Amino acid sequence: MTEAKALASFFKRNQYLITMQAKDVTTEESLSLPPAGGNCMNWVIGHIIVHRDIALRSLGATPILDERETEIYKRESEPLTNPEQALPLATLVERLESSHQRLQTALExxxxxxxxxxxxxxxxRTVGEGLRLLQWHETYHAGQLELLRHMAGKHEKLI
Known part of the structure; x- marks a missing residue:
């Protein structure tokens, strides 16, 4: 298997996992902050898209988020608590799917x-090494979504 195909496969698995964890969660529920610190589901998914945009740029593809949206979800941004500042969760999930499609095409x-x-x-780093690091980073954050989903009141087993 080529490096590009392996990366595409890993991103595809993450796409499925992230989409499942966001299923049936409202924007309001997605803004629940962990009690011991950290950020909410809405921020985590937006943050994943910010880093997919980095991956897309490294492959010469067009990113998804604009500059203002990137500011909300970038590393070390303030915890996201204001519903008026957050993108609706459904919009983030749509953007996540768009980023996935662009990333799959760029990798192909x-x-x-x-x-x-x-x-x-x-x-x-080479472009491939950078993409592997971004994929690891995405997997790290995708793993946080199960706990954030539970915080949103969704307790059914998804995977």
Whole structure:
């Protein structure tokens, strides 16, 4: 299996997991903050899209979020508590699906040479190494969604 196909497969698994965890959760429920700190489901899914945008850019594809939306969900942004600031969860799930489709297409069209390329001579990682790191990061956050789903009052076993 090529590196691109392996990455596509891992992202596809995450897509399924994230979509299942967000199923039937309202925007209001998605804004429940963990009592011991951290961020809410809405922020985690938006944050995943921010990092998929990084992956898309590294493959020469068009990102999903605009600059204002990226500010809401980027690393080290303030905890998301204001419903007026948050994107509706249904919108995030739609954007997640769009990012998934773009990422799958970009990976299908990538070459081994493109994945082995270092975008900047000062850069330590190749495009492929960067994508593997982004995929790991996404999996890390996808794992948080089960607990955040429980916080939203959804307790059925999904996977």
């Amino acid at each position: 069209q990538s070459t081994p040479e493109a994945l082995a390329h270092k975008p900047d001579p000062a850069e330590k």
